[in-house]
Amino acid sequence: PEKKLNRILYHIFIIFGYEDDIFNKDVFYRQSQVGTCPYCNMADIHYTPATALSQTEKGVLDHFYPKEIYPMLGLSFYNLIPSCPSCNDVQHKSNKDVTSNKGDASLTSMRIINPYEYQDRNFFFDYNLKSHWENAGNSDVDILTAGDKEVGYNALLNLNGRYNTIQNRETVISIIRKLNRYPDTYFDYLNMLPIPDSLIKKEFDDWGFHLRRDEIYKYPFNKFKLDILEKARANM
Structure with a gap:
């Protein structure tokens, strides 16, 4: 300069x-x-x-x-x-x-990725639950971050610190509890193409966020919630 x-x-x-x-x-x-x-x-x-x-x-x-x-x-x-x-x-x-x-x-x-080139492997959210989901409180949840550019996203944007709030920890518990009420067959449509508009609307009505990657940037916190949902499904 x-x-x-x-x-x-x-x-x-x-x-x-x-x-x-x-x-x-x-x-x-x-x-x-x-x-x-x-x-x-x-x-x-x-x-x-x-x-x-x-x-x-x-x-x-x-x-x-x-x-x-x-x-x-x-x-x-x-x-x-x-x-x-x-x-x-x-x-x-x-x-x-x-x-x-x-x-x-x-x-x-690169420390972070240009949003035009961003992929989910560059930065994503995870969690650690220290007690059973049925009785867990927000103090029992740690919000974690990962990805091949995790250090850069936290250093430049402080995403871990900005997301690690009581409200978001309660959101993690809510997603896990709701997930345990649904059978695996409910999520089969995630692999369907094309997705009917009516199903996308129902998905948002049921969860309050979109469950498909091509829809997640339409609403705030959608990526965080979907990352947590996918991690919770993998942990079940």
Whole structure:
């Protein structure tokens, strides 16, 4: 960032590009149609246009590769991630480099994965239950994280700390208890293609979240709940 060439590129791509009125951030944000923050899945970031009584409601645009370090990617659509203000604040990702080695920006050294390329093996939730599910309280649950990029997601986004709440621990117990009331045949349709819309709606009505991976980013906390459900099924 301190090099003269970098500052020249910053003026070209950021000051006279990304930050110029010619780039309409609202249009970009609206057309992206992102429903929840792709970093944390904790916040609803739907675009809501302004009315006579309210201002525009939306999240923020994060540069996956920070614009201070990679100014040439300042206007790359692939590098612009609609996200929640919490993930993009100074306590979390902000302008921190996403590569573990600043001298090597290859994908093999990535600390977290661009949401366009994200796979569930990169980061997922797990739990540890210290007593039987019938009598367990929230103090009997540990919310855990795993994945090949777990260290990066917790270092940059603090997902383990942000998810490890009393409410989420109670959610884990609730999912396990409900799971024990359903036979395995109930979940057979998860492998069916295509899934009827009526079944997807019933699934959401029954559980309060989607049970299919291609649906999970429509609502906050959906990934966390599905990860826990799948872990609980594996533990049964």
